[in-house]
Amino acid sequence: MQGKISLEKLPSVVTEILLRLKVKDAMSQALHTAKKTNTLKEAQNMMKEKRISGIPIVEGDRLLGIISVDDILNAFDKGYIDDPIEPYMTKTVVFLEDDMPLTFAISYFDKYSFGRFPVINKKKQLVGILTSRDILMSLVQALNQEIKELEDKIHPEHPLHSPNKIHREFFIKKLDFENAGKASFEIKKILKEENIPQKIIRRAAIASYELEINIAIHSEGGKMLFDLEGEYLVITAQDNGPGIADPDKVIKPGYSTANEWIRSLGFGAGMGLPNVIKVSDDFKIESEVGKGTTVKSIILLKEDD
Ligand SMILES: Nc1ncnc2c1ncn2[C@@H]1O[C@H](COP(=O)(O)OP(=O)(O)OP(=O)(O)O)[C@@H](O)[C@H]1O
Ligand SMILES: [Mg+2]
Structure with a gap:
């Protein structure tokens, strides 16, 4: 990370995340x-192998110091790469506590010029290491x-269109009667394939089932049309008679x-x-006696809602 991060200038959503996230999360x-007796060369091999840029030097779980890529480069330059680590490690180690918020860690990176900070817990045990890359990754x-949560709010996993x-x-x-029920079964299947929410599928199944049974029972036969449009679906039951004299009457509960x-x-x-009326957002019945419904x-x- 180059330059200082001005926490005040960050978008509030980022500052909130940085306050919420703890050092231990990142x-x-x-x-x-x-160990302090390992050589600088051994430390260098370890950095290369583990793809890390700094190694804490410990005795048991006590932190003695830290050795960084810069120290290794110096050792190569000055020809002491095969020496033990101890005299060359940074001993006045600045460390972070695992419960600190990440904002705190960022201010540390700004304040000190170190590329990494060892992390200790309440018992002063070494529990991790934090680099600016770790902060970036967790952010x-x-x-x-x-963003995923926001997207889910705008386009829920089940598309509403x-x-x-x-x-x-x-x-x-x-x-x-053998085939009555097939239309609603097929409609259900289509809606499932289109990932339409279960509640809507249930409502469409009720409407289509009742309407196709009515065609089979009360009419001379007819057809059901199903249309899935962008933001709504339409179930249309059309039959060839005998028609209904008073449509207002037949929609009353219990009338049969x-x-x-x-x-x-x-x-x-x-x-x-x-x-059907109960499960519909809009319902229409048109009928002409002798012609159809x-x-x-x-x-x-x-x-x-
Ligand atoms: N397609 C139709 N053609 C002619 N009359 C119809 C048609 N659909 C419904 N009706 C009339 O409307 C009445 C009420 O229909 P509704 O579906 O509410 O009840 P039902 O079919 O009689 O009984 P349920 O649906 O509870 O088994 C029917 O009894 C019938 O008289
Ligand atoms: Mg009916």
Whole structure:
């Protein structure tokens, strides 16, 4: 990191992250240490192998000092690379505590010219090492997480709009109980494939099932149209008669003209159309006696409030 980081100039979301993150969240724990009796050459090999730029020198878990790439370069320059580490390590080590916020660590990097700080815990044991790269990496990670959460808020994992426009038609024959239910089954399948939220799939399944059963039971036969548009879906039931004289009456809960036989099959509670209305964001029924009935159920692809 070059230059000073002015915490006041950072966007507040970044400062908040840096205050929330602790040194222990960012530090490297895979700690590579050396003993004061190891040679500078050994330290250099370790840095090369582990791809690190500094090694704490310890005795047990007590921190004695730290050796850095700069010390190694000096040793090469001045020809003492095979000497033991001890006289050349930095002994007045400035360290961080694992519970400090990262803002604190940044101020340390600004204040001292070291490239890394050993990290100790409350018991003064060496628990990690923190470089400016570690801070950067943990900040990038936290920012990514923050952005992902924001994106999820804008585009939830289940899209609330479908990028695909889909149109399907299903034909329903009079009293064909064997096939009645197929349209709603297919509609459910399509919506699942389009990752539409489960709640909406359930509502579309209720509307389409009730409407196709009504075609089979109460009409001469007809068809169901299914349209998935960008932000809503439309289920349209069209039949070829006999039509309904008073559409306002048939949508009342409990109203049914189903005969005994239909009732014995489990239909005829007069709850089909009221249930379609309940699950629809918009509902229309148009009918002409002698010609036929068209019922439309529109469901918005948005989460219930
Ligand atoms: N496509 C249609 N053509 C003619 N009449 C219909 C049609 N759909 C519904 N109806 C009339 O509207 C009434 C009410 O329909 P609804 O679906 O609410 O109840 P149901 O079908 O009788 O009983 P349930 O749906 O509870 O099994 C029906 O009994 C019927 O008289
Ligand atoms: Mg019905």
